[in-house]
Amino acid sequence: MPEYRAHVDFDISFANGGGLTGVGFRLDLPSADLDEAAVARLLVQHLGLALVDEVELHGLRIVEEPHRGSRGIEVAPAGTTSRVVDLSHPIRAGLVTYPGLPEPVITPHLTREDSRARYAPGTEFAMDVITMIGNTGTYLDSPFHRYADGRDLAGLELSSLVGLRAEVFHLEDVRARGIRAETLADRDVRGAAVLLHTGWDRHFGTPAYASGAPYLIREGAQHLIDAGAVLVGIDSLNIDDTESGGERPAHTLLLGAGVHVVEHLTNLAALPPRGARFTAAPPAVEGFGTFPVRAFAEVPA
Known part of the structure; x- marks a missing residue:
């Protein structure tokens, strides 16, 4: 529509x-x-x-023109028919997610041809091994990523990852790279997944993705914590400015407050400012801080 x-x-x-x-x-x-x-x-x-x-x-x-979330515009009521929007980049061998990090390698453990000698006639399987860093594709950061005593992937509550009310900020025409607290101040984000649509995902997998990327400034992260957000996602290289040195204030503040971070989202333009439900659940890996997710949103049809 x-x-x-x-x-x-x-x-x-x-x-x-x-x-x-x-x-x-x-x-x-x-x-x-x-x-x-x-x-x-x-x-x-x-x-x-x-x-x-x-x-x-x-x-x-x-x-x-697509809506940006003005107050007073009705959102489709809960319980209506919904469609699912995929918000994840596919993972493949050789994928460059973050320049400088290792690319995933996929190798066969058991080929279909070899499996035929192990199973009944007409039955075959493929078993493969993937070697990759947790920061691959669209992934979630748990507090353990930043803090040694923070919750790891296995320690996250599913209720903080599944079916979250999504507040989507469409910011692709914002001129400044840094996303300010004032830009996010007109919404009630308590208990919500805040999704920052910058449009930077159009560069994913190209050299342009690595520089000039939008990010959330320190004050913006603190505002979202104070406002009660439970997850913050962005379709950009990083939630922080990777070109300003080694300091990572958004990661430090958000993960320190137990707010999950999802980076390298895509297709956020397909979501309304309000009314969607967001899910991004990683496997429950103990002693691990980041892992790819199949992030998606359920949107009222």
């Missing part, structure tokens, strides 16, 4: 004095056939304003 947004300038005056002006503001709309009065009501609701006297809109344009 197509989605629509309003592009508009506005002047708002308040009944108790003062005013507010906006230039080039963009607002999600439930449909394309709203009049100015309806758009004005949605604008006031989205901004959470009280004691509004008058709203004047200037240069209103309604365009077909």
